[in-house]
Amino acid sequence: MKKITTVISATMICLGSYAQTQPQITLQGTITGDLKGHNKMYIYSRTYNDSAIIENGHYTFKIPFKEPVLLMLLPEYILAERQMYRPFGILMDKPVTYTVTTDKTKGLDASTIKGSEAVELLQVYDKQKSAAWQSISAELKKEYGQPWMDEKDPRYAAFEAKQTALQQQYLVPLLQKLVKEHPNSFATVFSLGGARELMSPEQQERLYAGLSPEMKKTKEAKEFQEFTQGLRNSAVGRKVNDFTLPDEKDQSLAFNQFKGKYVLIDFWASWCGPCRQSFPHMREVYQQYKDQNFEIYSISIDKSKADWLKAVGVENNPWKQALDNINIAGKGFAITGVPTTYLISPEGTILLKEVGFNPDGSGEIEKKLAALFGGKANAAGKPAKEEGKTIEATPMVPMVPMQ
Incomplete structure (x- = not known):
């Protein structure tokens, strides 16, 4: 028993020593002004969420450091008072101590950040x-x-x-x-x-x-x-270079498998509201043209595979799905926001590109599909007065965290 206890103790000492040597960011904040009891500060990115209590105008975060990261600050009072909020990011490129000084009366954007050379230069x-x-x-x-x-x-x-x-x-x-x-x-x-x-x-x-x-x-x-x-x-008229991505079953899916068909490539993400909003209408389009040499191929830019798989299950779209794990969104198509869609010819040539989507079916890609297959561009049957109203794409930046 004594030997076992000694081994456990030695293991705990090693683990403790390991934890102490892990690089860590310290973020110390000072905020002045009447918070009206809303004494919480949130910090977040798409893959990170934490919160801290503001006590006597001060708060602290301890953040594991793996690589440079942009994290957004969001005070509780902005939510409680329904103030306009523009994501306020702090670039932390080194495991050092960063300080944020905020005067509530001047707004979060007027905060002063100190720490590394990079954050001050920025x-x-x-x-x-x-x-x-x-x-x-x-x-x-x-x-x-x-x-x-x-x-x-x-x-x-x-x-x-x-x-x-x-x-x-x-x-x-x-x-x-x-x-x-x-x-x-x-x-x-x-x-x-x-x-x-x-x-x-x-x-x-x-x-x-x-x-x-x-x-x-x-x-x-x-x-x-x-x-x-x-x-x-991704210029219109260019041929798409073949690429291979994993589908939801981790099977390799090569783009060349679509050769001979018109393909609507849909770049999206689980966290993108407009993307999820576009799917009901896309399912109508798919039903309209699926038997006419037409396919849809959805490519997610999600960083979290679990979030992507969950969204795929919820949406249950009847077409091919893949996760972009090689940045094909960047090096293949220069995506800056989602949803972004491309219409590809049977020969693999880029015909059209759309950023955002038209819920009434009046987008250029749907007009092209109607011309190709003899269908209706306004498949959803929306009132004519709504025609041309584009829902904008969501930029590839962090979102406001869930409370």
Whole structure:
């Protein structure tokens, strides 16, 4: 018995020593102002959730560190008081202590974050971006009377072109400067991901080339480079390169298996509300065309296999399913939000792309299917007054946690 006890004690000592050596992030927050009794702070990402009690204006989180992570803070009072909430993220690239100082009267966005060089540099860059967006909005308002425009407005095409030109003028130089002055900062490589839609593939390649050898090895840099590749691969008229993903039974599913049929590739995620909302109508479309050389292929960008499998079971869609475990969404199709759908010809050529979906069936892909197979584009029978109302895709960013 004594020997067994000694072994157990030694094991516990080893486990304790192991736990103490695990890298850990400490996040210490200070918040001033009347919280009105709502003394809880949430921290979250798509795969991480925690909460802490705010005592005398202070709260602390201890977070296991495996790799750089962006976690979002959400004070309970914002929910209780029904305030507008824009996800407030903290980039934590090292297992060190980070501090967040917040004045409730000034808003969460005005918080000051200290810690690593990357998180402090990112704050400076974010302020520069905010100023640039103010300039863009001011110029759009001056020319069009408002800084935004509905897609149905006959001036929308000109407005969108002007907005794109202004983004090139104000935003792209900021990123170019960041890469030039801080090529070895994780803040720089992290910022590339948020600006992918602003730049041409050639601009993106030059930015990637400007990173330090160390930063080029990061997952974020690799995904940025793959997205550049995806922009080229997903252009209308290009042929889809064959790829293989696991289905819900862990069986390999090669895209070439669909050769000879029109294929609607649907990128989605279990956490994406618009994606789940689109499925009833997609099932109607599938029933309408399934016997006419047509298939749907849903590819999930979920990071959690369990969440994906649960959603697949709930939706019970009657077509092929796969989980994207090789970033085909990035390097193959340059996906920035879900749902995004592509219509592929029997020869494997990309015919059309849609971001978001039209619940009334008036989208370009459905119009194309109707023209090909002689069906009705408005299969759901929605009132004509709703035609053209697109439900926007959900960006690939963290969501507000469940309470």
